[in-house]
Amino acid sequence: MAVFPTTPARTSYDVVIVGGAIMGSSTAWWLKELGFDGSILVVERDPSYTACSTAHTNSCIRQQFSSELNIRISQFGAQFVKNLRDYMKDDKVPELGIQNYGYLYLADNAQFADTLRANQAVQRACGAETELLTPDEIAERYPFYDLDGIVLGSINRKDEGYWDGGIVFEWFRRLARERGVEYVQGEVTGMTRQGGRITDVTLASGDTVSCGKVVNASGPRAAVTAKMAGLDVPVEPRKRFTWIFSAEKPLDRDLPLTIDPSGVHFRQDGPKTYLAGCPADPDPAVDPTDFAMDHNRWQDHVWPTIATRIPQFDALKIVTEWAGHYAYNTLDQNAVLGPHPEVENFLFLNGFSGHGLQQSPAMGRAMAEWLIHGAFQTLDLSPFAYDRIIRNEPYLEKAVI
Template identity: 70%
Template sequence: MAKGWDTVPRKASYDVVIVGGAIYGSATAWFLTENPDFDGSILVVERDPSYASCSTAHTNSCIRQQFSNTLNVQISRFGAEFIKGFRGFMGDDPRVPELSIQNYGYMYLADTPEFAATLRENQKVQLACGAGTRLLTAEEIKAEYPFYNVDDILLGSINTVDEGYWDGGTVFEWWRRMARERGAEYVANEVVAMTKSASGARVESVTLKSGEVIGCGQVVNASGPRAIETARMAGLEIPVEPRKRFTWIFEAETPLDRDLPLTIDPSGVHCRQDGPKTYLAGGHPSHDPAVEYDDFAMDQAFWQDHVWPVLATRIPQFEAIRVITEWAGHYAYNTLDHNAVLGPHPEVENFIFLNGFSGHGLQQSPAMGRGTAEFLTYGEYRSLDLSPFGYDRIVSQQPFIEKAVI
């Protein structure tokens, strides 16, 4: 058992049982405790209190405004507001640090007329929401960032306002810590089964691996890449599976003379500034199957044969680099449309989805955690209407359209 964690719940039933205690389970728990209209009990069940293999631990911790869907832009704009006002949102507690966004920006590079047209369409959506996205010709990119090779580039899109790296680990830690201080109960255990009512319309209890049967008013599936396992306990399906994503931290023999935006190369490889003299690169092979939940093995051939050559071609100073550290993590990948599945199941009314973020999860956690807490409290969303992410679209196979997916 992890230090400070119980394994057995103190009560026989809870108003809200959250399955998974990483960024989304903890965001929901904290926002519930923050809401003056919620006075219920909360149980968070986390199977691995070390969080060693969860997606939250492996994130690259970035935020962007450059989405194609208005709702996703609005979600990120609240995320930026929350990060920059973090201490205030946390009640001006002097223990809580002030946070900021390192505004390297995202640089999308288009090498085809079709992709350039998409960037132009996306910018209109972003500007209408108040984002500061700029479109740059190849010559303008070269003037601002002379280290790029832009011989094949037709257009770039960049926003250096509320776009870049932020300290997601600190937000997660304080959400979890404050939720517990306010009475949300965390246990190191695992939900292994659920019992539904005779009509099948509600989950009445969850069974823990240690044998306890815990009554529940509402259940939140915050299980990350394991979302389908939790859903199936209630007899439900969700198109979410673990997909492997690779990250490398490296240093260059000749560092760049200015910050490197999070650059999305047309090849799919992305890279950004990581520290004063270090850089981060990420990507995945074109063959991108679901993987086992414990598969975090690196693919050295992918780095050697694809990622490094792409980096060296796009930024010639990256011809001579040295990898410092590397890791693989899992996206909770929504195979329908790469966007979140949120809210209740239409038939099992108290089973709440909070799944399938497909790499957008950390940056969307403030708005999505707030929205889920609102739904649990009021039965509706009140700050942002998040209903387009509802499960109904899974049933009807109608994708939520978002063109800017990395």
């Protein structure tokens, strides 16, 4: 567990980042990497990070999105992960890779099959190696599936699969601190807004610090943080359940991350274990502190779904399980990124709806660019701006898990 001081060393900072998990730490690291020489304070509620979305992630990356922008974001993420030591310019940083077992989307109706075809065209135009597979072609590669009712599959095995998000997060945080970013253990409980600016933030300890800019990187608590500035953002905590399990009769090859039409997904996890996940049903907003498991969800829905799709998995044993939270954007399940149009020194880095870990390298870079230059410098991420919320115009992404 990281040990952070509880009192800020200064009374004024150029940038205050609310939330020190992977998005906040990516932003802090990128600010230093891109040459920002101002003062930076990261305020983190829990330095153990045991309850944050970063700690409960399934740590996967994919290029099978429907929008070019989300594809480009993940492509940079893959490049960053595979060249982590080069990007971070530190020999202590480990070399990482991606376990490319791929994502396999299964369509059980003509409408979703048409969506997979349209998505593949966008993905291929971006350089992804997505393939469309007939049921016979799926069966030839993965004979363990029961494909009854399946009409089409979509898979990509380049830069698509599992990666060690925990390592990347650790080094974002560690190197940011080594380069002078200050982390404190605490909770932002209030903000002072004067017209179109946030002038200072108040911590639960009673400390007040003035700020040049504030970044809302508080994950599922994004709306709580925004409310302190008198603002709204349509992001709420929604539960996502994960199970690690072993099989009495394991498969003879890696299991792709299979997105079943039922809403359950499952994949290889280790040499002898597998992972499954699904949302709650119904899927309401929950309290940010609610991490209770629904054990009936496994027994009544997840296990029967897996055993139906893979008959060989008729005897499974749960190894471990957990509930995590998506920072769910109720408008369009896409990021909200950049300043509020009326409070321009309050910036959103929120609403990733399950895509956050894989998007963290690109999103942290984009936020740092905006903080330094007032504009995005590499990828143009303006479609994720807050303005679309005011207009109620979703930026649609059809490939949401």
